[in-house]
Amino acid sequence: MRVLQVNKFYYLARGAERYYFDLKKLLEDNGNEVIPFAMANIRNQATPYQDYFAKNVDLKRPNYSLDSLRKAKNIIYNRAAQQDVARLIIKTHPQLVHIHNIYHQLSPAILPVFKHFKLPVVMTIHDFKLICPNYSLFIGGKTCERCKVHRYYNCVLHRCLKNSFGASTVAAAEMYVHSALKTYQKNVDIFIAPSQFVKTKLVEWGWPTEKIKVIPHFTLPQPKLVLPRAKNYIFCFGALERGKGIEELIRALYSEKIDIDLHVAGEGSDRKNLEKLVDKYNLGYRVQFLGKLGEEQLKEEIRHCKFVVVPSIQYEAFGLTVLEAFSYGKPALVSTQGALPELIIGQVGRIFNPQKKGSLGANLRAMLDDPNLEQIGKNAQELARIKYGPQEHYQRIMDVYNQLLGGEKYETPPR
DSSP states (O other), X not given: OEEEEEOSOSSOOSHHHHHHHHHHHHHHHTTOEEEEEOBOOTTOOOOTTGGXXXXXXXXXXXXXXXXXXXXXXXXXXXXHHHHHHHHHHHHHOOSEEEEOOOTTTTXXXXXXHHHHTTOOEEEEOOSXXXXXXXXXXXXXXXXXXXXXTTOTHHHHHTTTTTTOHHHHHHHHHHHHHHHHHTHHHHHOSEEEESSHHHHHHHHHTXXXXXXXXXXXXXXXXXXXOOOOOOOSEEEEESOOOGGGOHHHHHHHHHHTTOOOEEEEEOOOTTHHHHXXXXXXXXXXXXXXXXXXXXXXHHHHHHHHSSOEEEOOSSOOSOOHHHHHHHXXXXXXXXXXXXXXXXXXXXXXXXXXXXXXXXXXXXXXXXHHHOTXXXXXXXXXXXXXHHHSOHHHHHHHHHHHHHHHHTOOOOOOOOO
């Protein structure tokens, strides 16, 4: 099958791009051809199709220059990207389109192009942008659903995007335009939600339940090697943003006087605030900020930790970090926010409630004191292998593809 895969970035930016490239490899390993479309960028991976990529759109904090006005227009409707993707379709003749994150830079303007060429369209949802102008349903340190349903003016009132009146106004306008035009509803045949939580939220906000299929992300299986003896630290990795709950984790270590080190990997806008908090509590000997790690470094940090913590205070659409921990035989302590509890199936970790005082600290102690922690990690690795393996994911994706192409249900080839 020849699949056009569309995402605004063609380099490893965050979790959405990791899934994008993992899916690309999974499709190709099973004999399919994948054609990418994205923005041109110096950080992009090499591809013979890069000459067809859309012009790079750099969305720094907006001002009121003529250039910013052009960018605002393109955020709502990028006609140049339409023309670029049309040239690529004419050149490559894909059978199906699978889109990921296209918001702002590529814009939903490209969607009608696919229907013009009579191509089926699948969209994997990686966040809450279809219902929330700032992607996250989170602002000011709290979850937020003020815009429900179609009350996007709240984004402007509360400056929900980059704390900027200009950026928030453009984001709200984009939502109003494409809601009125029903751009996504008319031009996307199937939406793939990575969790039941995401599907539930979309349906609550008026999206058609029959067009949304729940297919969790997958993880590559790791060999069942004898893990090294865990060192005296817990591990937290991902974007260092306010909603990820790392501040609350540091406060819990301090207030509960928990005798464990914390390693934090990743970068983000909240790093300086977190470093100041560590200095305030004199926890420099306990907390290490490792920055963005390469794949091998990240693997080693996971393999040597006691367990992984995902302390989010905002809704999570899935939880790839949890699956990564499981794949290396490590349990996870996760919050109740969003889809995270859906991943804790059986004895593979614990769940805490960030809205309940003392819950995080109590569950940290319970996991550290658990004599069966190593077995819990083995359970987690087995769960990742059985439920979240690549072949299971491939089968479910191909079922969707073949449904839209009028084919028979895909069957896993014999091993």
